[in-house]
Amino acid sequence: MTDFAKGMAQGLLSKIKDASSGKPMCFMEVCGTHTMSIFRSGIRKLLPREIRLVSGPGCPVCVTPVGEIDQMIELSLLPGVITATFGDILRVPGSTYNLSEARARGAEIKVVYSPADALEIAENNPDKKVVFLGIGFETTAPSVAATILQAHRNKLKNFMVFPSHKLMPPALDALLSDPEIDMDGLICPGHVSTIIGARAFEPVAEKFQMPCVVTGFEPLDILQGICMLAQQVSRGENMVENAYRRAVSWDGNRRARKIIETVFKPADARWRGLGTIARSGLEIRKKFRQLDARRHFGTREKTVPEPKGCQCAQIIKGMALPSSCPMFSSACTPLTPVGPCMVSSEGTCAAYYKYGES
Amino acid sequence: MKASRVLIDHGSGGLATKELIEKIFLKRLSNRYLSRLEDSAVLDGKSSGRIALTTDSYVVDPIFFPGGDIGSLSVHGTINDLAMQGARPVALTLGLILEEGLLMEELEQVATSIASASLDAGVPVVTADTKVVPCGKADKIFINTSGIGMVPEGISLGADRARPGDVVLVSGFIGDHGAAIMTSRANLSFSSGINSDSAPLHRLVERLLDRCPGNEMRLFRDPTRGGLATVLNEIAQASRVRIAIDEGAIPVRAEVISICELLGLDPLYLANEGKLVTVAARECADQALEAMKETEEGKHAAIIGEIMEVKKAPGPRVTIKTGIGGTRIVSMLAGEPLPRIC
Numbered sequence: 001m002t003d004f005a006k007g008m009a010q011g012l013l014s015k016i017k018d019a020s021s022g023k024p025m026c027f028m029e030v031c032g033t034h035t036m037s038i039f040r041s042g043i044r045k046l047l048p049r050e051i052r053l054v055s056g057p058g059c060p061v062c063v064t065p066v067g068e069i070d071q072m073i074e075l076s077l078l079p080g081v082i083t084a085t086f087g088d089i090l091r092v093p094g095s096t097y098n099l100s101e102a103r104a105r106g107a108e109i110k111v112v113y114s115p116a117d118a119l120e121i122a123e124n125n126p127d128k129k130v131v132f133l134g135i136g137f138e139t140t141a142p143s144v145a146a147t148i149l150q151a152h153r154n155k156l157k158n159f160m161v162f163p164s165h166k167l168m169p170p171a172l173d174a175l176l177s178d179p180e181i182d183m184d185g186l187i188c189p190g191h192v193s194t195i196i197g198a199r200a201f202e203p204v205a206e207k208f209q210m211p212c213v214v215t216g217f218e219p220l221d222i223l224q225g226i227c228m229l230a231q232q233v234s235r236g237e238n239m240v241e242n243a244y245r246r247a248v249s250w251d252g253n254r255r256a257r258k259i260i261e262t263v264f265k266p267a268d269a270r271w272r273g274l275g276t277i278a279r280s281g282l283e284i285r286k287k288f289r290q291l292d293a294r295r296h297f298g299t300r301e302k303t304v305p306e307p308k309g310c311q312c313a314q315i316i317k318g319m320a321l322p323s324s325c326p327m328f329s330s331a332c333t334p335l336t337p338v339g340p341c342m343v344s345s346e347g348t349c350a351a352y353y354k355y356g357e358s
Numbered sequence: 359m360k361a362s363r364v365l366i367d368h369g370s371g372g373l374a375t376k377e378l379i380e381k382i383f384l385k386r387l388s389n390r391y392l393s394r395l396e397d398s399a400v401l402d403g404k405s406s407g408r409i410a411l412t413t414d415s416y417v418v419d420p421i422f423f424p425g426g427d428i429g430s431l432s433v434h435g436t437i438n439d440l441a442m443q444g445a446r447p448v449a450l451t452l453g454l455i456l457e458e459g460l461l462m463e464e465l466e467q468v469a470t471s472i473a474s475a476s477l478d479a480g481v482p483v484v485t486a487d488t489k490v491v492p493c494g495k496a497d498k499i500f501i502n503t504s505g506i507g508m509v510p511e512g513i514s515l516g517a518d519r520a521r522p523g524d525v526v527l528v529s530g531f532i533g534d535h536g537a538a539i540m541t542s543r544a545n546l547s548f549s550s551g552i553n554s555d556s557a558p559l560h561r562l563v564e565r566l567l568d569r570c571p572g573n574e575m576r577l578f579r580d581p582t583r584g585g586l587a588t589v590l591n592e593i594a595q596a597s598r599v600r601i602a603i604d605e606g607a608i609p610v611r612a613e614v615i616s617i618c619e620l621l622g623l624d625p626l627y628l629a630n631e632g633k634l635v636t637v638a639a640r641e642c643a644d645q646a647l648e649a650m651k652e653t654e655e656g657k658h659a660a661i662i663g664e665i666m667e668v669k670k671a672p673g674p675r676v677t678i679k680t681g682i683g684g685t686r687i688v689s690m691l692a693g694e695p696l697p698r699i700c
Contacts, residue, residue: 002606002681009682040624042684113544113621219682334692345622356675356687 012223019230031189032059032346041219054318061344066304069094076107084118085133115147122159142256145263160293170280185211185229197252216244273313312339322352369490386473391484399484410445413504425553429471436505441560445507452486453502517596519576525643530658536628557632587626603663
């Protein structure tokens with residue numbers, strides 16, 4: 001099997017070389033899972049020199065603004081509140097400390113693997129209020145929406161969601177509108193595309209003349225995606241192709257999108273590094289307002305400046321490399337992260353740090 | 359009436375304590391040292407060599423997990439810490455901190471498991487202590503075990519002894535314990551079928567030292583917390599070498615790979631409780647591999663890499679050859695592995 005994989009990889013690499021034929025090309029892998037897979041498999045070192053990969057804004061933890069982290073910490077410290085969350089967010093620094101430290105200060109924070117677990121915690125603790133931190137892209141939104149529907153059906157009074165979901169296509173639009181960004185193609189996120197479908201990238205491809213390939217996460221998938229991008233560039237094309245057909249269809253998952261639409265509506269959202277982007281987030285609809293932790297507790301996000309010297313904003317946009325940040329691997333490490341790109345296991349800085357790239 | 363839960367009284371030192379000790383522990387763990395219930399155990403010393411002494415505390419959550427529990431783990435873990443220095447384990451101590459309200463049934467189950475692990479390993483618990491703390495001041499049960507062992511003459515092992523040209527071996531599938539714990543914690547609605555690998559390794563070490571005498575076995579390490587990646591990095595640093603491993607050669611169960619993909623974890627960083635990593639001189643590598651494969655605990659052993667010379671920059675490190683032929687650095691674990699969002 002290994003020899004087979006090596007053979008396939010060699011084949012794809014030589015196709016990539018043929019397609020690029022020495023012409024410099026820069027592709028962005030939008031999704032954090034791609035970033036990790038690229039590093040884990042050592043793809044960057046196998047690619048021809050002229051092909052450059054930069055990592056994009058596709059890690060939901062990394063794009064959550066400091067002000068929102070502060071809000072989550074504030075909620076977690078309220079008496080009688082249990083915060084349920086995916087684990088990634090615990091070490092993301094707020095303006096003074098993080099959720100992990102809030103837990104040490106007495107906040108009851110439980111790491112869950114599914115929003116349904118948070119619902120169960122609420123059912124088992126009727127005297128407490130359970131707040132689930134809804135962070136993620138289109139991939140996690142359907143299951144959170146389904147949980148909200150269930151809580152609403154069961155008239156659960158002590159379950160709430162802190163909505164902080166982000167949508168990928170509007171972010172890509174905003175990113176590519178930045179005149180400083182110079183990109184030859186996008187390795188589009190596989191997981192997100194299972195929900196929104198490959199077609200969701202068509203407006204971006206058209207507007208920015210940008211080759212897009214929806215790509216899977218195995219090393220060979222990624223080489224295939226890069227190969228298709230290089231071939232598009234060499235032929236002067238800019239279309240959406242799907243290299244991940246075993247999971248992603250052209251139209252995506254309509255049922256999942258329907259659930260999202262039932263519970264949420266698009267709203268402006270703030271992204272760390274990218275600022276406020278119109279209709280790039282999800283807000284809980286009025287019908288389910290009693291399940292909205294923001295409304296219930298009346299918290300407001302304060303605008304907090306990014307930590308001084310932190311270059312996450314540039315890194316998320318693919319405009320700077322972690323190694324060019326003065327804090328990288330000195331003041332900022334996975335144990336004491338300054339910026340969000342270091343804290344998430346799928347953040348660009350964490351990947352560079354973990355896999356020793358410079 | 360027999361209490362169904364541990365009460366503060368059980369830690370008072372009075373009658374209730376006596377009853378707890380006799381009915382739960384002595385009944386299962388009795389031996390000629392422990393039964394005396396003296397303030398300390400006085401062991402008969404007959405073997406020569408140096409004394410190895412170790413201590414470890416066990417706070418695993420959940421206390422019962424597929425393939426073991428906190429009791430068996432506290433016996434195996436400490437025996438393995440002794441074995442990694444080439445010591446033959448002689449005796450264990452047992453310190454228990456119980457949370458008020460712990461089900462007596464659960465305590466009995468843990469005590470039974472300690473007893474059977476100690477009997478299987480042939481290492482007795484010779485002295486013990488029990489304390490009870492109020493509800494909420496501990497999490498069910500915490501265990502500390504210390505172990506004493508004898509290192510036979512002529513054995514010298516150390517993480518700083520790996521030399522360029524040496525070979526790196528692992529005694530079997532990695533990541534089973536970590537994956538078993540993570541899946542029981544994750545409250546997954548399906549069974550992963552992965553059991554902890556918790557097992558004593560002193561017999562395996564003894565066999566290796568018999569088969570490859572002299573100083574051909576350079577070191578033994580058990581990749582517990584931090585996993586294989588962290589242990590290899592520690593060896594690379596201590597010996598000032600580069601360790602080059604081959605991803606395809608590392609034994610990992612398909613189930614563990616799947617669970618890691620699901621939870622966003624890396625098998626290289628998952629804890630093991632019944633595996634060892636060893637570095638052997640090249641000329642005895644095959645012999646060492648064969649010796650391991652003959653045992654139950656080492657039947658899936660494999661050669662996973664080699665020790666290379668290191669140039670000044672970038673210094674000691676661990677590199678891995680990936681499935682598609684790329685190379686990358688394997689770094690140490692930083693902080694607790696956190697499951698990812700998407």
